[in-house]
Amino acid sequence: MNHFHLRRGALHCEDVPLERLAREVGTPTYVYSTATLVRHLTVLQQAFAQTPALLCYSVKASSNLAILKLLADRGAGFDIVSAGELGRVVEAGGEPRRVVFSGVGKRDDELELALRLGILQFNVESAEELTRLDAVARRLKMRAPFALRVNPGVDAKTHRYIATALRTSKFGVPFEEAVGLYKKSRQLKGLLARGLDCHIGSQLTDTRPVREAIGKVADLYRGLQRLGLPLTHLDVGGGLGVTYTTERPPGLEEYARAVREPLRGLDATLVLEPGRVLVGNAGVLLTRVLYRKKTPARRFLIVDAGMNDLLRPALYEAHHEVRPVRPRKGARSKWDVVGPVCESSDVLGHQRAFPPLSPGDCLAVMTAGAYGMSMASTYNSRPRPAEVLVDGSRYRVVRARETLEDLWRGETP
């Protein structure tokens, strides 16, 4: 369900024609739909309404302040992985008390900032991080609420780059070591055991690994409570997939059942860390055709968005639908949609069938709201795209397009 649709022959975001945005804001531009975002958040909140639960949006999926504010205003918490993301949450009006801090490589200054701001919990990913967190907290005469992120060792059946709970993964502590570390934490006066955490991967389309992992983690949680650890929060991570092409991810209701069932009777506030499922199909990347080029082997549509703007195809061989913003009548032909970046992997779509297109025509790269702008770089010294948030028949530029001067800010010749 999303609010990008054809109306009178032109692709719209809600009530705003994408062609108008291309004309008024330029290209490449990320365009987000408020109605889609709010709908996803509301449905997810409703699916967990019977359970004490905190939804912590995973900031790395899309971190524009306007998106964070929209979610914060509607009661969301946040899952962060850096001081930069924490800064964004605070800047957008999010409450630190609803923040969980994930990631395998937190620096001392990041631990300190999060402690001073009073976040809900640190999701600790190694034995050394646990002792470091204790030391930082004691130096500040504070106690750091923590959860251990355990690696339940299940195969999330997703792309190997976004599976995070294989036994060879860098994430979390091995399941078998968790009890020992929680026991040890009782001797560390800077620590307060608050929860238990897992996150098995991203773009999950099957609820079985979710059930399996949560079942294991729930058993561990019960065991830790029996040992007298004062745990109150069970964090089950994020990872629910979206439809890019033919995937059939479970709906939010079905996902909620898969999460809740293994938790029957558990005395815990549930923490969820959804990212992609909230923002994925709430955003598109708007681009223009620059040139058509035919070689003996291929036909190329060269567009003004590249892998620096949307990295997923180059990084994960991810597939995004590419749609003409004003489809013409006429015979379809197949094209490789490529960007201007000097890399052979700079391909947004292979062998896509389009009706006739000309230079200047606009295309929308669909389902680009998650891990789109947040992964954008300035490679090839290309200013990063603008971002626009549409709400009904109005829109706001929520991030100005970078200028050439932005590219070398801070550099000295």
Ligand SMILES: *Cc1c(COP(=O)(O)O)cnc(C)c1O
């Ligand atoms: C990236 C990440 C998420 C969000 O994953 P999605 O697939 O976008 O839902 C949640 N938790 C952690 C720890 C993550 O690293």
